[in-house]
Amino acid sequence: MSAEPVAVRPETPVALPKLPSTAVLSVRAFRCWLLMYQRTWRASVWSSVFGPLFYLGAMGYGLGSLVDKNGTASLGGVPYVVFVAPAVLAVQAMNSGLTNALFPVFGGMHWNKIYLAARATMLRPGDIFRGHLLFMTMRITMNSACFIVIMAAFGLIKSPWAVLLLPASALLGFAFATPSAAWAVTLDHDTQMNYPIRFGAVPLMLFSGTFFPVTQLPGWIRPLAYATPLWHGVALCRALSLGDLDAGAAAIHVGYLVALAALGLWWGGRTYRRRLYV
Amino acid sequence: MPEVLVRARGLTKRFGGFTAVDGINFDLFRGEAFGFLGPNGAGKSSTMRMLGCVSPPTGGELTILGGDPVRDGAQIRAHLGVVPQEDTLDSELSVRENLLVYGRYFGLPRKLISERTDQLLDFVQLTERADDQVDPLSGGMKRRLTIARSLINDPDILILDEPTTGLDPQARHVVWDRLFTLKQRGVTLILTTHYMDEAEQLCDRLVVMDHGTIAAEGTPRELIAQYSTAEVLELRFAPGTQEVAVEKIKDLSPERLEVTADRLLLYAADGDEFLARVHAAGIEPLTELVRRSTLEDVFLHLTGRTLID
Numbered sequence: 001m002s003a004e005p006v007a008v009r010p011e012t013p014v015a016l017p018k019l020p021s022t023a024v025l026s027v028r029a030f031r032c033w034l035l036m037y038q039r040t041w042r043a044s045v046w047s048s049v050f051g052p053l054f055y056l057g058a059m060g061y062g063l064g065s066l067v068d069k070n071g072t073a074s075l076g077g078v079p080y081v082v083f084v085a086p087a088v089l090a091v092q093a094m095n096s097g098l099t100n101a102l103f104p105v106f107g108g109m110h111w112n113k114i115y116l117a118a119r120a121t122m123l124r125p126g127d128i129f130r131g132h133l134l135f136m137t138m139r140i141t142m143n144s145a146c147f148i149v150i151m152a153a154f155g156l157i158k159s160p161w162a163v164l165l166l167p168a169s170a171l172l173g174f175a176f177a178t179p180s181a182a183w184a185v186t187l188d189h190d191t192q193m194n195y196p197i198r199f200g201a202v203p204l205m206l207f208s209g210t211f212f213p214v215t216q217l218p219g220w221i222r223p224l225a226y227a228t229p230l231w232h233g234v235a236l237c238r239a240l241s242l243g244d245l246d247a248g249a250a251a252i253h254v255g256y257l258v259a260l261a262a263l264g265l266w267w268g269g270r271t272y273r274r275r276l277y278v
Numbered sequence: 279m280p281e282v283l284v285r286a287r288g289l290t291k292r293f294g295g296f297t298a299v300d301g302i303n304f305d306l307f308r309g310e311a312f313g314f315l316g317p318n319g320a321g322k323s324s325t326m327r328m329l330g331c332v333s334p335p336t337g338g339e340l341t342i343l344g345g346d347p348v349r350d351g352a353q354i355r356a357h358l359g360v361v362p363q364e365d366t367l368d369s370e371l372s373v374r375e376n377l378l379v380y381g382r383y384f385g386l387p388r389k390l391i392s393e394r395t396d397q398l399l400d401f402v403q404l405t406e407r408a409d410d411q412v413d414p415l416s417g418g419m420k421r422r423l424t425i426a427r428s429l430i431n432d433p434d435i436l437i438l439d440e441p442t443t444g445l446d447p448q449a450r451h452v453v454w455d456r457l458f459t460l461k462q463r464g465v466t467l468i469l470t471t472h473y474m475d476e477a478e479q480l481c482d483r484l485v486v487m488d489h490g491t492i493a494a495e496g497t498p499r500e501l502i503a504q505y506s507t508a509e510v511l512e513l514r515f516a517p518g519t520q521e522v523a524v525e526k527i528k529d530l531s532p533e534r535l536e537v538t539a540d541r542l543l544l545y546a547a548d549g550d551e552f553l554a555r556v557h558a559a560g561i562e563p564l565t566e567l568v569r570r571s572t573l574e575d576v577f578l579h580l581t582g583r584t585l586i587d
Contacts (some may be wrong), residue, residue, distance in 0.1 A: 016345050016353040020385060025352075032379045039370055077504035115367035119332050121431075122356045277351075278333050 022130070025123055029131020032114065033104075042137075055088045056081065056154065059211065074213060078158065078242060085156040086165065086241035087210040089147050090233040092102040093169040096143045097176030098201055100136040102193045105184035108132070113183075115276060125272035129185075133178060133268075140173030141166065151241075154164070158256075159243025168240055171231035175257040178264025182271045204230040209238075232256045280550040283435055283466060284329065288338030291324045298506040300490035301338060306435070311457075311467040313481030315474075315573065317583065321490040322470035323363060326439045329468060343434060356384060359433035365420050365527050369413040373423055376412060377430050377554055384431040391430065398426040402456055417450025425444040425456060436460065442476060448466045454479060474573045484573075486580055493580045498573055505579045506571035507533055509549035513556070513563040526561050536578055543575070547585045 007040075019025075060081030068079040075083040108115035108128075118128050148165050151157055184193065207217065208230040214222055225231050236253040239245040284306035291299040299321040306312050314322045324413065327333035328340060339346055345354045367376055374395055391557035399405045402422035415423065421441065428436060428515035440451040441457065457480055461467055471477050477484055478498045485495045494501055516524050524537055529542065531553065535546035546552040549568030556563070577583075 016350055017356065019352050024385070028383055028385060031382055035375065036368065036370060072466065110520060112368055112370065113364075113366040114368060116323060116362070117368070117380070118383060120330060120355065120360040120362070120366075121380065122352045122357075122385070123383055124352050278330065 009204065012228065019122065020123075022127055025127035026130035026134060029118060029123055029128050029154040031131075032118070033132060033135035034138075039140075043068035048143050048146045049150075051117060051143075052088070052090060052150045055092070056085060056150070056156075059088065060084050060156075061076070063211075072224075074215070075243070081154075081236070082156050082158060084211060085151050085154075085225055087234045089144065089151065089165065089169055089241075090230065091205050091210055092146050092147055092238045093140060094176050094204065094230055095201060096140045096237040097136070097173035098180050098197065100139045100152040100173075101177040101180035102184045102196070103190075104136075105132065105181045106187055106190055106193060109185060109275065110190070119276045126269055128276065129181065129268045133181065133265075135172075136177045136181070137170060137174050139179065141170045144169040144173065157241055159245075160240060161240045161243050161245055163241050165237055168236050169233070171254070171257050171261070172229070172236075175229055175233075175260040175264070178261050178268055180264070182264050182268030185268070185275050186271050204228055207276040209234050229260050280309065282306070283308050283343055284468075285341045286338065289325070289328065289335055290335040290337035290495055290514065291321070293327060297330070297490055302485075302487075302490075302492045304492070305494070306451045306466065306468060308434075308466055309464050310482045311453040311461045311469070311480050313477045313484035314468070314470040314487055315472070315477045315481075315484050315577065316396050316487035317472055319580075320487040322487055323439055324490075325487075326437055326468070326470055329435075330358060330437055331355050349528060355433065357434040359428035359431065359436040361421075361424050361428045361436070361441055363436040363443065364531075365424055367412045367423060367427070368418055368554075369411065372409050372411055373399065373415070374408045375428055376423065378426045386431065387484075394430055394432075395426075401429075401459075402426045403452070416449065418452060418531050421445060421449070421453055422456065423539070425453070429460075433465075435466045435468060437509045438467065440470055440472070441514065442471070444472065452478075474577075477573055486573075486577060488581045494576065501573060501576045507545040508547050508571060509545075510569055510571050510575055511546060511549040511556075512553050512565075512567040512569065513543040513544065514540065514565045515542075516564050523561055523563070527561060530555055530559060543578070545571070545575070 036070040064080030064084065072080065072083070088214070115128055119125065123131070144166055180196065187193065207225055207226060208214070208228050210230070214225045214231065217225060236250060239250065255264060282305050284304075286302060286304050286436060288301045289299060290297065290301050299548065302325070304414065314325060316322050324333065326334050328347065329342065331342065331347040331354050334348045341402065342354050343357055347354060347512060368379065377395045377398065378388070378391055381394070399408050402425055404423055404426065407419065412420065412423065425441070438457070442453050445453065454476065461480065467480070469480065483495070483497055486493045486499070486501070494505060496504065503530055513523070520542065524535070524542065527535065527542065530552075532544045532546060536543040553566060553568060
């Protein structure tokens with residue numbers, strides 16, 4: 001052991017190693033969620049499979065049998081179930097984005113405290129945020145893939161463009177997940193999470209051209225529908241599934257969703273830092 | 279002169295208008311066990327969070343392992359082990375998986391994590407529970423697991439915020455025993471506590487905190503020598519008779535007298551000698567005890583309060 005005095009020189013940090021890139025650190029956070037999912041995935045399988053089946057059965061075939069009797073001209077001439085399936089896919093991606101962001105993020109702060117454990121390590125708030133988003137995106141994509149396979153199995157896909165349904169619905173879910181996570185990390189009470197679902201997701205699902213074309217709404221209310229993220233997601237998914245894709249419109253839909261996702265990423269960077277570095 | 283691992287000068291933490299830590303100074307040297315002693319709300323946990331690089335200081339200087347906790351927080355944390363006041367274990371995972379997840383956060387290879395996990399679980403006596411879920415473990419076991427987890431990255435400094443609060447006496451002794459072993463192995467420890475015996479047993483050096491400031495600093499022995507007498511005479515009286523006794527004892531002009539709700543504390547170099555004088559004065563306590571001074575007496579002297587209200 002050296003008897004030499006070792007002075008601290010704050011301007012030259014000595015023993016501290018270089019930090020890995022933020023991508024590496026984010027993947028480390030992601031892998032933690034992956035390990036937990038390996039323990040709990042069974043419970044989520046049922047909702048991923050039966051959710052779409054129930055929706056398509058009730059709305060598509062049940063309600064659809066009534067709708068189709070009155071003619072389907074306003075639906076673009078396709079059976080109601082073909083019209084509604086890509087929209088239900090979009091709704092499901094939105095819900096997947098919301099639920100995979102809100103509750104686990106709140107839990108990371110208050111229930112299982114994964115965030116609080118992780119922040120004591122090399123991970124920074126931004127790494128924790130992005131790592132969790134990677135996992136949410138994986139779950140959203142898995143749910144969408146499951147839905148699309150079921151759609152295809154029932155013969156509800158009418159266009160080769162439908163191969164893009166997976167990235168489109170994943171983007172939609174991601175665009176809902178980033179601001180939801182950014183907000184959920186700031187919450188102190190779990191009941192607050194009911195508001196975006198009750199007053200956000202439910203009206204969006206009903207009035208975004210999901211179960212009927214927006215043109216059926218009164219003219220003055222239509223711009224409101226066009227302004228919602230779900231309408232853009234529904235329109236994009238429906239165009240891809242039916243094959244009546246307009247490049248300009250698709251660019252606007254994608255641009256809108258990318259902008260919303262980017263806003264959530266920026267916001268979450270701030271809220272995660274503020275909540276984890278107190 | 280040993281290596282300085284942490285240096286704090288005028289370290290301050292404010293939350294809005296509330297000052298939790300009010301300009302404290304201290305140094306931490308490699309290999310020592312350094313304690314923050316104080317009641318709830320004294321600013322101990324706020325200080326620990328700043329040391330853990332998860333809470334940017336509002337003022338003053340703080341250098342940890344040669345780095346700036348705001349600029350180099352993540353790099354510094356790579357060399358810290360943290361045992362928080364509230365467990366942050368993942369109850370859905372097994373004991374072993376909790377260490378795996380944590381080790382991966384530090385980017386350690388699986389093989390190394392596995393080797394260290396075996397050693398650490400052996401060290402905290404949880405080898406037999408390695409593959410069990412965390413949820414059903416007792417409070418003491420969870421705390422030991424948290425300690426094992428905090429050591430997975432072989433930290434230079436281990437930070438423990440009230441490591442035995444909420445544990446039953448037996449579980450507390452097991453934790454103390456493990457921490458003492460770590461200290462013997464040369465691990466640098468920083469801990470907060472409001473238990474006197476914990477501070478006396480574990481800390482080479484400690485500071486007494488009160489209202490966000492440091493009231494005194496030194497080794498347990500130094501603090502006792504400076505702020506207390508060698509011995510203390512504790513007297514209890516039958517209900518209603520204490521007040522009369524206090525007046526009589528004041529006539530004996532003790533070096534120092536503290537009156538608490540249920541007893542009198544008389545500070546004297548020789549407790550037995552003073553007790554003889556009490557008897558000679560015709561005062562008859564219910565119970566009498568002569569003991570050596572402890573840090574509790576130091577704290578009482580410095581703040582006029584006991585540590586656990």
